[in-house]
Amino acid sequence: MVHRVVVQVSDLDKVDGALISCRNLLDDMPDAEVEVVFHQSAIEALRRGTPREGGVRDLMARGASIVACRNSMRARNMGEDELIAGVSIVKAGVGEIVRRQAEGWIYLKL
Amino acid sequence: MVHRVVVQVSDLDKVDGALISCRNLLDDMPDAEVEVVFHQSAIEALRRGTPREGGVRDLMARGASIVACRNSMRARNMGEDELIAGVSIVKAGVGEIVRRQAEGWIYLKL
Amino acid sequence: MVHRVVVQVSDLDKVDGALISCRNLLDDMPDAEVEVVFHQSAIEALRRGTPREGGVRDLMARGASIVACRNSMRARNMGEDELIAGVSIVKAGVGEIVRRQAEGWIYLKL
Numbered sequence: 001m002v003h004r005v006v007v008q009v010s011d012l013d014k015v016d017g018a019l020i021s022c023r024n025l026l027d028d029m030p031d032a033e034v035e036v037v038f039h040q041s042a043i044e045a046l047r048r049g050t051p052r053e054g055g056v057r058d059l060m061a062r063g064a065s066i067v068a069c070r071n072s073m074r075a076r077n078m079g080e081d082e083l084i085a086g087v088s089i090v091k092a093g094v095g096e097i098v099r100r101q102a103e104g105w106i107y108l109k110l
Numbered sequence: 111m112v113h114r115v116v117v118q119v120s121d122l123d124k125v126d127g128a129l130i131s132c133r134n135l136l137d138d139m140p141d142a143e144v145e146v147v148f149h150q151s152a153i154e155a156l157r158r159g160t161p162r163e164g165g166v167r168d169l170m171a172r173g174a175s176i177v178a179c180r181n182s183m184r185a186r187n188m189g190e191d192e193l194i195a196g197v198s199i200v201k202a203g204v205g206e207i208v209r210r211q212a213e214g215w216i217y218l219k220l
Numbered sequence: 221m222v223h224r225v226v227v228q229v230s231d232l233d234k235v236d237g238a239l240i241s242c243r244n245l246l247d248d249m250p251d252a253e254v255e256v257v258f259h260q261s262a263i264e265a266l267r268r269g270t271p272r273e274g275g276v277r278d279l280m281a282r283g284a285s286i287v288a289c290r291n292s293m294r295a296r297n298m299g300e301d302e303l304i305a306g307v308s309i310v311k312a313g314v315g316e317i318v319r320r321q322a323e324g325w326i327y328l329k330l
């Protein structure tokens with residue numbers, strides 16, 4: 001059975017631990033479909049050229065989808081062109097997390 | 111499909127972000143049935159006359175149910191008459207979150 | 221209906237509140253099957269002879285299973301013989317949380 005997992009990352013202070021935990025999840029479940037939603041202060045981790053870009057790009061290289069919350073971007077005056085290449089955008093991170101669960105995805109908050 | 115979402119708010123330091131995220135959720139899913147459970151230190155946000163009362167009442171005005179954990183109230187010597195009007199009480203916030211999920215509600219931790 | 225609940229504890233600063241919430245959950249749902257997974261910095265709470273040992277052992281005495289994440293142990297140079305007796309180990313805490321949910325367990329993040 002292939003697990004589909006929607007991961008929520010809210011807090012910029014927890015991003016480093018969250019990136020490690022996502023790598024551990026992909027090591028443990030190489031076939032899992034993983035989508036990582038960044039919102040609230042954690043959205044800053046998706047800003048191009050900042051220190052977590054390597055960790056975020058590594059997750060993408062391993063097949064994870066990275067999603068940015070537009071509400072959180074707007075609250076921090078982040079433009080789409082400031083995002084790391086390959087990140088997708090949803091209107092509301094919390095709505096995305098709810099919709100994925102409604103589709104049967106497993107939820108993990110980091 | 112109408113989504114039913116049980117939201118957990120545990121940490122007083124995260125209440126402001128949680129109130130914003132709940133508003134964003136209701137904007138994104140106007141038909142969703144949303145219940146927000148406050149427990150641990152976040153219970154303080156439900157104290158009448160404190161700064162978050164406006165934000166909490168706004169969620170109620172938009173149809174969300176607001177629930178207080180009696181265990182958390184007792185640990186902080188909060189009486190029922192100190193709660194914002196319209197807030198309901200459950201014995202244990204964590205039990206409420208588990209029961210809602212068992213009933214098919216989607217879980218969101220803020 | 222017997223609820224099966226997988227509880228995630230990630231943050232050492234939140235362990236004390238998490239132990240209280242787990243006790244409250246067991247008081248509210250005495251028949252629940254509860255597994256508490258410690259990972260990231262919270263793994264330190266499972267170190268034998270540290271202040272939370274009593275609280276952790278109390279949960280085990282009440283029937284909860286306590287699980288340590290090997291990735292988190294390795295990152296902190298914790299050996300198996302440093303764990304509180306009775307704690308079990310999984311390769312990845314996040315994988316355990318996902319697998320339990322896939323088996324129908326309810327998820328609670330503390």
